[in-house]
Amino acid sequence: MTETGQKAKIILQQCLSARLQVKPPEGDTPGEFVEIARGLVVYVCFMKSATKDIIQKMVKSIMNVKLSTDEDGATLSILDLPGSVLIVPQATLGGKMKGKVMQYHSNIGKTEGLEFYTEFVTEIEHTLHQSKKSKEANCVVKWGTYGNRQVLSIVTNGPFTHVLDF
Structure with a gap:
């Protein structure tokens, strides 16, 4: 796939736990965080050439790829594990x-990017549901705030980091 035809980029990071600040502290108000236990951290970026039809393909790939392992060492998808998902x-x-x-000239515009991100989440x-x-297993999906700088903490038993280009 040529770079000009790239529609999205994803990084998958297996985790034992992850915590993401979604709102910074303001004055006396502490910051707000979302967190997950064992699961998958998904970093996502949409490019200018993205169309919404790519979202289903991305989701299917993420949720079905076998990256996690059970106690016996068998490789499982996040659905088979089961595990939670944190989207950044x-x-x-x-x-x-x-x-x-x-430079970030290939990225999707902010308004359209927010629409794609919301549909992706x-x-x-x-x-997952x-x-x-x-x-x-009461697995959850948590997500970060689109367009904001955020603080992320991950505990991993890897690193098992994978890049997917769409």
Whole structure:
């Protein structure tokens, strides 16, 4: 796939737990966080050439790829594990180095990107909640705030980090 035809980029990070600050502290008000236990952290970036039909393909790939392991070492998908999902909007994945600086000219616009991101989160939630194992294990989907800088903490037993280009 050529870079100009790239529609999205995803990084998957297996985790034992993850915590993401979604709202910074203001004055006396502490910051707000979302967190998950064992599962998958999904970093996502949409490019200018993205169309909404790519979202289903992305979700299917993420939820069915076998990256996690059980106690016996068998490789499982996040649905088979079962595990939770933390989605982190990550516009920097679309960056290209020019000289000594990064440029983000290939990224989708902010308004359209928020629409894609919102639909992506909704589809991940729908897929996880359709899984009987995930329901029984009280697995959750949490997500970051699109367009904001956020603080992330991950505990991993890897690192098992994988890049998917769409």
